[in-house]
Amino acid sequence: MANLAHTTGIETTSEKTEADTGAKATSATSGFIPSLVPREDFPILARQIHGKPLVFLDSTASAQKPRQVLDAMDAFNRTTYANIHRGAYTLSEEATAAYEGARKKVARFINARSVREVIWTRNTTESINLVAHTWADANLHPGDTILITEMEHHSNIVPWQLAAARTGAALRYVPITDDGELDMAAFDQLIERHPPRLVAVTQMSNVLGTLPPVGEIIAKAHAAGALVLLDAAQSVPHTAVDVRALGCDFLAFSAHKMLGPSGIGVLWGRRELLDAMPPFLGGGDMIRDVSLQHSTWADLPWKFEAGTPAITEAVGFGAAVDYLSALGMANVRAHEHALAAYALERLAAIPDLRIYGPPADRRGGVVSFTLGDIHAHDLATLLDREGIAIRAGHHCAQPLMERYQLAATARASFYVYTTSAEIDALAAALEQARSIFAF
Numbered sequence: 001m002a003n004l005a006h007t008t009g010i011e012t013t014s015e016k017t018e019a020d021t022g023a024k025a026t027s028a029t030s031g032f033i034p035s036l037v038p039r040e041d042f043p044i045l046a047r048q049i050h051g052k053p054l055v056f057l058d059s060t061a062s063a064q065k066p067r068q069v070l071d072a073m074d075a076f077n078r079t080t081y082a083n084i085h086r087g088a089y090t091l092s093e094e095a096t097a098a099y100e101g102a103r104k105k106v107a108r109f110i111n112a113r114s115v116r117e118v119i120w121t122r123n124t125t126e127s128i129n130l131v132a133h134t135w136a137d138a139n140l141h142p143g144d145t146i147l148i149t150e151m152e153h154h155s156n157i158v159p160w161q162l163a164a165a166r167t168g169a170a171l172r173y174v175p176i177t178d179d180g181e182l183d184m185a186a187f188d189q190l191i192e193r194h195p196p197r198l199v200a201v202t203q204m205s206n207v208l209g210t211l212p213p214v215g216e217i218i219a220k221a222h223a224a225g226a227l228v229l230l231d232a233a234q235s236v237p238h239t240a241v242d243v244r245a246l247g248c249d250f251l252a253f254s255a256h257k258m259l260g261p262s263g264i265g266v267l268w269g270r271r272e273l274l275d276a277m278p279p280f281l282g283g284g285d286m287i288r289d290v291s292l293q294h295s296t297w298a299d300l301p302w303k304f305e306a307g308t309p310a311i312t313e314a315v316g317f318g319a320a321v322d323y324l325s326a327l328g329m330a331n332v333r334a335h336e337h338a339l340a341a342y343a344l345e346r347l348a349a350i351p352d353l354r355i356y357g358p359p360a361d362r363r364g365g366v367v368s369f370t371l372g373d374i375h376a377h378d379l380a381t382l383l384d385r386e387g388i389a390i391r392a393g394h395h396c397a398q399p400l401m402e403r404y405q406l407a408a409t410a411r412a413s414f415y416v417y418t419t420s421a422e423i424d425a426l427a428a429a430l431e432q433a434r435s436i437f438a439f
């Protein structure tokens with residue numbers, strides 16, 4: 001493996017400006033970084049694990065929920081719950097208003113042109129599968145190219161493998177550099193040699209924290225005649241995302257990674273594309289009329305929402321969006337940038353610890369690492385005894401791990417409630433693990 005591992009602290013050679021990242025230039029040594037939110041908002045953070053205060057460093061997998069979200073869901077269930085779009089009775093009308101109100105909040109949060117462009121799904125994975133079935137099956141043919149990257153989560157790989165197998169299109173990959181960034185020279189060559197019909201790319205790697213230059217990717221893909229789908233599972237929760245400013249065509253994300261509940265996610269798409277796409281799943285609520293032989297479809301967004309959806313979860317998602325909006329996404333990004341810079345500096349000081357991915361200015365609040373030859377799962381188990389929750393494994397990105405010949409990494413990730421003291425606790429526990437394994 002070449003120089004993917006950064007063990008020398010923080011580099012500041014980024015070409016990205018502060019405006020690109022939304023981050024303040026925060027020194028990693030400027031002292032204690034407090035939580036961005038009142039920690040009491042998050043009841044679970046008061047838990048003890050093995051007699052130690054919980055240090056939750058796995059928000060990239062799923063974030064914790066503030067009481068504002070928990071209370072909104074509880075109150076809805078206790079006072080307002082009924083099926084939606086169904087009955088002409090007060091409860092159902094109120095439930096429908098709450099459910100559709102949450103959609104409006106999400107539409108505003110990503111600056112969608114119309115609320116009709118926001119399709120509720122179960123999660124990012126289902127959102128990508130929706131496009132990979134409906135758009136891809138209707139538009140791709142043998143000889144076409146779908147272009148993705150080696151950095152993708154399995155959710156943004158497997159649906160395209162299946163779509164390629166069904167349609168005869170070729171699936172091609174943009175490689176990653178040794179430093180954990182997209183190889184943009186290779187991207188340019190691929191676009192020229194095999195002009196794609198669709199480019200599907202993550203806006204932030206869940207393993208390396210890399211923030212690919214999606215503005216440039218969208219401009220070049222569009223110039224080559226391709227549509228662009230952004231896997232925004234790790235971007236919408238952590239930074240301001242404006243679909244109109246970005247100019248992408250599809251965007252997929254999940255509520256459970258942004259302080260909301262599991263079971264609900266979003267596919268945003270440009271209206272004319274969604275209008276032209278056939279339905280995904282068939283059933284109740286997505287139809288206009290059904291006869292024995294034939295059906296017609298409901299308007300957007302309901303055309304893509306078959307069956308009883310995650311109603312209470314939509315209300316919780318709306319509350320999560322309110323909570324993040326009140327914080328301000330530029331502040332969320334700045335907080336995580338400061339934590340990432342601090343973590344890179346703290347962890348780089350531990351002998352035998354290798355950090356993967358770009359410097360803090362070009363990454364989100366995620367740090368993947370290995371410590372000597374301790375298996376990542378053993379490390380996670382040892383840290384758990386100290387009350388510290390981190391992720392270990394391939395992080396649903398096996399092609400990425402293969403690229404760097406890694407079986408597994410440990411991963412610490414940060415969110416609005418994370419403090420630098422928790423990163424100190426992580427560093428101390430890693431030092432302890434190192435002494436247990438006595439290199």
Ligand SMILES: Cc1ncc(COP(=O)(O)O)c(C=O)c1O
Pocket residue numbers: 060061123124125126153155156202204205206231233234254265
């Ligand atoms: C970059 C990325 N894409 C997609 C997903 C899949 O999200 P979900 O499991 O909510 O569908 C994840 C989850 O970790 C992710 O990090």
